[in-house]
Amino acid sequence: MYRTLKSNSLYAQISPTPRELSVCCGVSLLVKGEDVSRIKEIASSGNLNYISIEGLNNTFDNTRHKYG
Amino acid sequence: MADNQKMWAELGMNLEMHDMLCAVLPGAIGDVFMSQENRPAAMDYFDMVLADVHGLRPAELVEFRKNGGKVFGTFCAYVPDEVIVAAGAIATGLCAGSQFWVPGGERYLPANTCPLIKAMLGARFDKTCPFYRLADVYIGENTCDGKKKAYEILGTDVPLHVMDLPQMKRPKDYLKWADEIKDLKELVEKVTGNKVTEEKLAEAIKLINAKRAALERLYALRRNKNVPISGTDTLLISQIAYYDDPARFTAMVNKLCDELDQRVADGVSVAEGKKRILISGTPMAIPNWKLHNLVETSGGVVVCEETCTGTRYFENQVDESGATLDEMIQNIADRYMGINCACFTPNTARADDVIRLAKESKADGVIDVNLMFCQTYDIEGRSLEERCKAEGIPFLGIETDYTDNDAQQLKTRIGAFIELLG
Numbered sequence: 001m002y003r004t005l006k007s008n009s010l011y012a013q014i015s016p017t018p019r020e021l022s023v024c025c026g027v028s029l030l031v032k033g034e035d036v037s038r039i040k041e042i043a044s045s046g047n048l049n050y051i052s053i054e055g056l057n058n059t060f061d062n063t064r065h066k067y068g
Numbered sequence: 069m070a071d072n073q074k075m076w077a078e079l080g081m082n083l084e085m086h087d088m089l090c091a092v093l094p095g096a097i098g099d100v101f102m103s104q105e106n107r108p109a110a111m112d113y114f115d116m117v118l119a120d121v122h123g124l125r126p127a128e129l130v131e132f133r134k135n136g137g138k139v140f141g142t143f144c145a146y147v148p149d150e151v152i153v154a155a156g157a158i159a160t161g162l163c164a165g166s167q168f169w170v171p172g173g174e175r176y177l178p179a180n181t182c183p184l185i186k187a188m189l190g191a192r193f194d195k196t197c198p199f200y201r202l203a204d205v206y207i208g209e210n211t212c213d214g215k216k217k218a219y220e221i222l223g224t225d226v227p228l229h230v231m232d233l234p235q236m237k238r239p240k241d242y243l244k245w246a247d248e249i250k251d252l253k254e255l256v257e258k259v260t261g262n263k264v265t266e267e268k269l270a271e272a273i274k275l276i277n278a279k280r281a282a283l284e285r286l287y288a289l290r291r292n293k294n295v296p297i298s299g300t301d302t303l304l305i306s307q308i309a310y311y312d313d314p315a316r317f318t319a320m321v322n323k324l325c326d327e328l329d330q331r332v333a334d335g336v337s338v339a340e341g342k343k344r345i346l347i348s349g350t351p352m353a354i355p356n357w358k359l360h361n362l363v364e365t366s367g368g369v370v371v372c373e374e375t376c377t378g379t380r381y382f383e384n385q386v387d388e389s390g391a392t393l394d395e396m397i398q399n400i401a402d403r404y405m406g407i408n409c410a411c412f413t414p415n416t417a418r419a420d421d422v423i424r425l426a427k428e429s430k431a432d433g434v435i436d437v438n439l440m441f442c443q444t445y446d447i448e449g450r451s452l453e454e455r456c457k458a459e460g461i462p463f464l465g466i467e468t469d470y471t472d473n474d475a476q477q478l479k480t481r482i483g484a485f486i487e488l489l490g
Contacts, residue, residue, distance in 0.1 A: 015098065016120070017119075019091040027123075060102050061099050063365055065362065066472050067470070067472060068093045
């Protein structure tokens with residue numbers, strides 16, 4: 001999925017699955033909201049599997065300085 | 069998505085507690101890594117390893133063990149992976165870089181112990197790290213009093229072998245370290261049932277040398293005027309070096325370096341106008357990204373780390389000309405004794421390294437970062453500062469731990485230091 005999105009010049013960032021979406025951690029793709037319908041089309045035509053596409057109201061803040 | 073929960077349960081992990089770590093790490097990764105701009109595309113591999121840090125590699129280790137393979141957990145850059153690999157086993161670093169594990173360690177250790185050591189014990193006894201569950205045998209080393217005594221406690225819960233690292237660098241100490249490596253060889257042979265042959269050890273030496281060469285290449289690229297990769301991303305790579313499959317890791321670092329070569333040719337910089345900082349001091353085990361994040365959000369870019377998660381891990385190669393096992397083991401001993409850790413006395417070569425690296429990486433300043441209660445590095449801070457000042461290199465000494473409590477104070481100090489660099 002990652003490679004296909006990249007080859008279609010779409011933004012995709014490999015990222016940890018937010019805890020709100022899965023208790024297993026694991027890998028997710030961070031994509032842009034405006035690309036979702038195009039991504040669904042690409043996944044459908046290329047038989048690419050994904051569990052779900054979810055939107056979260058999270059922001060990245062490099063000055064938060066919380067490290068876990 | 070693999071069922072990590074099932075794997076963790078089978079490893080006897082404390083799922084409820086581990087879930088608390090899973091809850092905070094994605095946010096920290098987003099803030100520290102994904103907020104960066106213009107990252108190299110080939111960071112995607114390392115992002116993936118990090119994104120599923122407790123899933124992907126542990127699943128490989130589970131499979132390896134199912135087929136009878138043995139995993140050796142290590143804590144230090146002095147433990148030679150070559151010998152473990154030559155016995156057909158896997159060496160994995162045991163991460164101890166999160167405050168999450170510290171309270172668990174404080175149940176067993178005095179509070180005034182360094183956070184890395186406390187995190188080691190917390191990760192094991194709280195059952196919240198799959199790597200600590202997957203290592204069949206832990207290989208410790210007496211690089212400091214805190215670790216030495218902590219290993220006694222850790223050894224009550226898991227098979228543990230301590231290597232007696234000499235603390236001086238006389239000719240007899242090099243021979244002594246070779247003897248310790250022979251003991252390690254006997255141990256891994258016994259645990260794995262596999263003989264370390266001349267052929268296997270020669271192959272393993274080449275494999276780990278290639279890994280070190282890839283890291284050396286990566287660090288050399290950071291010396292360019294246009295810095296092609298952030299220090300934060302490079303730190304992550306150095307941390308992953310400790311536990312990833314060595315051949316795959318080497319290939320991925322070289323792939324990244326190919327991209328960085330192009331960036332250098334194209335004059336691409338991730339740090340336009342930022343001050344170049346060399347960080348020296350104590351190791352930054354995963355997920356300790358605090359100092360890099362603070363420096364790189366305060367007008368600086370980290371261009372080199374003189375740490376165990378930096379140059380100490382990969383500088384100098386094992387001489388590949390050894391023909392017999394004894395020669396190869398002595399060559400391994402000689403390479404590892406070349407690491408300049410503050411546990412040695414005298415250790416003036418470490419200050420020489422810092423000065424050399426500062427010059428090579430064209431650093432505008434040195435920030436010496438020591439984990440709280442790390443006495444040997446803390447004491448060396450003074451002489452290191454004097455050496456840097458004598459060379460006209462601006463110097464800032466910092467003592468910190470894994471908590472977020474001092475982040476804003478450190479940011480003020482680091483920001484002021486970088487501002488003074490002009």
